[in-house]
Amino acid sequence: FKINMSELIKLDELGKGNYGVVYKVLHRPTGVKMALKEIRLSLDEATFNQIIMELDILHKATSPYIVEFYGAFFVEGSVFICMEFMDAGSMDKLYTGGIEDEGVLARITYAIVQGLKTLKEEQNIIHRDVKPTNVLMNTAGQVKLCDFGVSGNLVASISKTNIGCQSYMAPERIRAENAGQLTYTVQADIWSLGLSILEMAKGAYPYPPDTFNSIFAQLSAICDGEPPSLPADKYSPEAIDFVKRCLNKDPSRRPSYAQLAIHPWLEKYQKVPVDMAAWVKGAMERRNSASGKADTFKPPLHKFTM
Numbered sequence: 001f002k003i004n005m006s007e008l009i010k011l012d013e014l015g016k017g018n019y020g021v022v023y024k025v026l027h028r029p030t031g032v033k034m035a036l037k038e039i040r041l042s043l044d045e046a047t048f049n050q051i052i053m054e055l056d057i058l059h060k061a062t063s064p065y066i067v068e069f070y071g072a073f074f075v076e077g078s079v080f081i082c083m084e085f086m087d088a089g090s091m092d093k094l095y096t097g098g099i100e101d102e103g104v105l106a107r108i109t110y111a112i113v114q115g116l117k118t119l120k121e122e123q124n125i126i127h128r129d130v131k132p133t134n135v136l137m138n139t140a141g142q143v144k145l146c147d148f149g150v151s152g153n154l155v156a157s158i159s160k161t162n163i164g165c166q167s168y169m170a171p172e173r174i175r176a177e178n179a180g181q182l183t184y185t186v187q188a189d190i191w192s193l194g195l196s197i198l199e200m201a202k203g204a205y206p207y208p209p210d211t212f213n214s215i216f217a218q219l220s221a222i223c224d225g226e227p228p229s230l231p232a233d234k235y236s237p238e239a240i241d242f243v244k245r246c247l248n249k250d251p252s253r254r255p256s257y258a259q260l261a262i263h264p265w266l267e268k269y270q271k272v273p274v275d276m277a278a279w280v281k282g283a284m285e286r287r288n289s290a291s292g293k294a295d296t297f298k299p300p301l302h303k304f305t306m
C-alpha cells in the first residue's frame with residue numbers, strides 16, 4: 001500500500017536529524033504508529049522521483065534486525081520516509097555512562113552484525129553510515145538498524161552536504177574521499193562497527209573532539225594513529241579481540257560478517273540469557289533523568305502541517 005501525508009497525524013517530535021525533523025506519527029487508515037523522517041534537499045523533481053523509486057527496494061529488506069520500511073514520498077523539497085517506530089530511540093542516547101554489561105554489548109553487536117549481513121547478502125546493500133545514532137531500540141529489547149545507503153541518489157545528495165564533527169569513516173575511506181574518489185567497500189562498514197562498539201562501551205566517541213582542535217586533526221588521528229581499543233581491565237579478551245579485528249587499519253584484514261557472526265564473543269552471549277528489555281528500561285530512565293524530563297504523555301496534535 002502507499003502512504004501519503006494526508007493520512008498521517010503528527011503525535012510527537014522524536015528528534016532532529018541533519019536534514020530535518022523526525023516525527024512520531026499515526027497512520028490513520030491502519031492505526032499504526034510510525035516514525036516519519038524528513039530529509040530536506042534542494043533537488044529537481046526527476047531526482048526526487050528516482051530516490052523514491054530506489055527506496056522502494058527497502059520493502060524487501062525484512063529482518064528482525066532492520067527497522068521496517070513502510071513507504072516514502074516527496075513533498076515540497078523533502079523526501080519523507082515512513083518507518084517502524086522504535087519506542088526506546090537511538091543508541092547514542094541509551095548508552096549513558098557506557099555499557100559495562102558485556103552481555104548487553106555483545107547482544108547489541110550481534111544484532112548490528114546480523115542486520116548488516118542481511119543487507120549485504122540479500123540486497124547487496126552496503127550500509128555506509130554505521131554509527132550509534134543509526135542503531136535503534138524498542139522496549140521489547142530489540143535492536144535494529146536504520147538509515148542505510150539504499151538509494152544511490154540519496155547517498156550522493158546527502159554526502160555532498162555532510163560535515164559532521166564525529167567521523168566513523170574508515171581510514172581508507174577518509175583517504176579516498178580526500179583524493180576525490182568514492183570507492184567504497186563493505187569492509188569500511190566493519191571499521192565503523194568497531195568504532196561504534198567502542199563508543200557504546202565507553203559512553204563517548206573514541207576520538208574525543210576536545211582533544212583534537214580540528215576535524216582535520218581528528219581525521220589524521222584516525223588515518224595515522226594506532227586504532228583505539230577496549231580497556232583490558234573492564235572487558236574480556238574475547239570482546240577486546242572482536243573490536244581489535246574490526247578496527248584493523250588494513251581493510252583486507254578485517255573479518256567478514258560471516259566470520260564476525262561466529263566470533264566466540266558473540267557466540268558466548270547468544271548461549272546465555274541476557275535481559276535486554278530490562279536493560280533498555282534502565283537505560284531510558286538514566287537518559288530521562290540526565291535530560292531532566294520523563295517520557296510524559298502528550299495529547300495528539302492536529303493533522304500534519306508543514
Ligand code: ADP
Pocket residue numbers: 014015016017018019020022035037067083084085086087089090133134136146147
Ligand atoms: P539524521 O541521520 O538525519 O541525523 P537521525 O536518523 O539521527 O537523523 O534521527 C534523529 C533522531 O530521531 C534519532 O536520534 C532518534 O532519536 C530519532 N529517530 C529516528 N528514527 C526513529 C525511529 N524509527 N523510531 C524512533 N525514533 C527515531
